[in-house]
Amino acid sequence: MAPTDVADSVAAPDEGLVRALGLGSAVLFVLGSVIGSGIFLTTGVMAAALPSPSLILAAWLAGGVIALTGGLTYAEMASMYPKSGGIYIYLKEAFGPALAFLYGWAALLIFFSGGIAAVAVGFADYVSYFAPSLSTSRVLWSAATPLGTWTVSAAQVVAVISIFAIASLNYVGVRSGNRVNILLTVAKVAGLAALPILALAASAHTPQWTPIVPPVARPLAAFGVAMIAVLWTNDAWYCVTWIAGEMKQPQRDLPRALLYGIALLTVIYVSVNLAYLYALPMSELQGVSRVGERAATELVGPSGGRFVALTVVVSTFGCNVAAILAGSRLLFAMARDGVLLPAAARLHPRHRTPHIAIVALAAWASLLALSGTYQQLFTYVAFASILLHMIGAIGLFRLRRTQPDRPRPYRVWAYPIVPVVFILASTAFVLNTLIEAPAQSLAGLGFLALGLPVYLLSKPS
Numbered sequence: 001m002a003p004t005d006v007a008d009s010v011a012a013p014d015e016g017l018v019r020a021l022g023l024g025s026a027v028l029f030v031l032g033s034v035i036g037s038g039i040f041l042t043t044g045v046m047a048a049a050l051p052s053p054s055l056i057l058a059a060w061l062a063g064g065v066i067a068l069t070g071g072l073t074y075a076e077m078a079s080m081y082p083k084s085g086g087i088y089i090y091l092k093e094a095f096g097p098a099l100a101f102l103y104g105w106a107a108l109l110i111f112f113s114g115g116i117a118a119v120a121v122g123f124a125d126y127v128s129y130f131a132p133s134l135s136t137s138r139v140l141w142s143a144a145t146p147l148g149t150w151t152v153s154a155a156q157v158v159a160v161i162s163i164f165a166i167a168s169l170n171y172v173g174v175r176s177g178n179r180v181n182i183l184l185t186v187a188k189v190a191g192l193a194a195l196p197i198l199a200l201a202a203s204a205h206t207p208q209w210t211p212i213v214p215p216v217a218r219p220l221a222a223f224g225v226a227m228i229a230v231l232w233t234n235d236a237w238y239c240v241t242w243i244a245g246e247m248k249q250p251q252r253d254l255p256r257a258l259l260y261g262i263a264l265l266t267v268i269y270v271s272v273n274l275a276y277l278y279a280l281p282m283s284e285l286q287g288v289s290r291v292g293e294r295a296a297t298e299l300v301g302p303s304g305g306r307f308v309a310l311t312v313v314v315s316t317f318g319c320n321v322a323a324i325l326a327g328s329r330l331l332f333a334m335a336r337d338g339v340l341l342p343a344a345a346r347l348h349p350r351h352r353t354p355h356i357a358i359v360a361l362a363a364w365a366s367l368l369a370l371s372g373t374y375q376q377l378f379t380y381v382a383f384a385s386i387l388l389h390m391i392g393a394i395g396l397f398r399l400r401r402t403q404p405d406r407p408r409p410y411r412v413w414a415y416p417i418v419p420v421v422f423i424l425a426s427t428a429f430v431l432n433t434l435i436e437a438p439a440q441s442l443a444g445l446g447f448l449a450l451g452l453p454v455y456l457l458s459k460p461s
Contacts, residue, residue: 017084017245018352020175023253025182029322030240030261031268032185036319037122038233039192039269040312043276044288046226051286052214053207053277055223060273062425063230064266067237069422071262072412073393075255078241079410080399082250085333086241087392093403094395097337098455103388104334105451108327110444111384113361115235116323117368120159123316127158129293129309134158152370159369162317163324167362170325173351174246177325184318191311192272195296199275202299207277224432228383231429233269235385236319237262239326246329255410324361331357338460383433384444390426393419 021029046056077090088107092100107113121136128135134154142151170177213219240257244250272292276285279295288294292312296304328344332354335345344357396412396419412418434441 016347016352017354018174019246019248021178021243021247022249023256025178026240026247026253026257027261027264028182028185029178029243029326030237030257031189031265032181032318033236033239033322033326034234034261034265034319035185035188035192035268035315036119036233037126037312037316038229039272040292040308040315041122041289042229042233042291043273044285044291044294046229047282047285048287049216050214050219050222050226051216051282052212053282054209054212055214055219056226056277057270057273059223059226059230060269061266063227063234064262064269066231066422066425067234068259068262068266069418069425070389070393071237071258072255073396073419073422074238074241075258075410076408076412077396077399078244078254078258079251080403080406080408082244082247082254083333084242084245084329086244086330087238087389088242088330088333090395090399091392092337094398095391097339097459098452099391101334101339101455101459102448102451103392104330104340105454106384106388106444106448108331108334108340108361109364110447111388112236112323112327112330113365114368115385116163116320116327116361116365117159117371119316119319119323120163120365120369121156123162123313123320124155124158126309126312126316128155129306130313150371156370160366163320163362163366163369166317166320166324167358169321170328170358171348171351171353171355173353174325177321181318181321181325184314184321188311188315188318189268191307191314192268194307194311195275195292196271198296198299198304199278203275203278205278205281208282221432221436224429225436227429228433228437231386234265236323236326237265238389239322242326242329242333251409324358324365327361328354328357331361339455339458383430383437383441384448386426386433387430387444390423390430393422393426 043056046059050056050059074087074090078086081089081093083089088100088104091103124134125136136153136155138154139151140154140157142149169180214222216222237258240261241254244254247253276291276295279298280288284294285291292308293305296308331341331344334340335342335357341357341360344354344360346356347353348355397416399406
């Protein structure tokens, strides 16, 4: 069954939230929650590990396919359980409350809050393009800790201010947060669309498409390292499932939003990377951190760099508008089950928003933003996210077996092939990251394990 065939045969539960979001808002929410700073920053890192234009594009296409198979897999469960919390709910139904708690624990304390922090630091880094005194190089204070010297820069303070400004927008209502998300998403997609147009009009360089496999020692491992950047930049497509409680017709619109949003995202990312490859030769692309800015400067001069920097500022701020809206709903769903932070289940009496959850998520993400830089956060974020979403996809097979009669307004296309592709690709990524980045991976697993005693202490009796 295709998403367009979905029928609203399951009543959406009333959680006290305002059902204000339609299909268009949900599609823009997918784009808004995913497109942050990654697309402007990661291709240079990829090129350093994988100096092949053909394989760089293949990695971006592969990332889109993986995200799409994941989106279609989760769309079936979203149509079964159209409630706030999304994947947390699906894991609870498939495997029980303990694993669901570990997902929420890891999301809220590691990969999702870490993603908000990373995007906020990326936002602040680009703000410093226009205000150099607010850069990461301006250290405000430092202190010795058992783990080494802890420093706080002006950019980290800007990141924290941005997080709380966004929390304030979401605090006063889902409609205000959604309006800002729509405005900023349209603006950043327009800014991204300008890059391939500039490349077509002004590029004097043609990428060297052959040889496809570059002369590196371990090309397969290098491709896997490049995929870390791709999957992190594609991460958060699942956030739309967390806000089902505020969608008008989640059974119908959630599957469509996942399909349309991820497909559009893949087209955007591949087009922008083509622009980078036509703007810069591989020797100049390798290791460049601000690749979007560098490419636009090469194409049209300093004004292009300023345009991209402004687009990144808009993009990263907008990404966190969607992220804080979604993440607070995950905490709200857990709190309604009486775990982690039960007070976060409260709704504001006037705004009908989970105000305590919003403030709590913003506070924790701010602490993470003060703890490290963008580059230190992103492998850690991607590994934990892919591991847990792989387990969530396995839950679809269990639900097919244990709840065969539950209404499914949408059934995943080409079952079981589509979910199996997502699971196998995620498994390959997890294993490769364990081998290539063991310290970050083991740290993520260790923190995940710490959630077990927390769950045992916090679960309702």
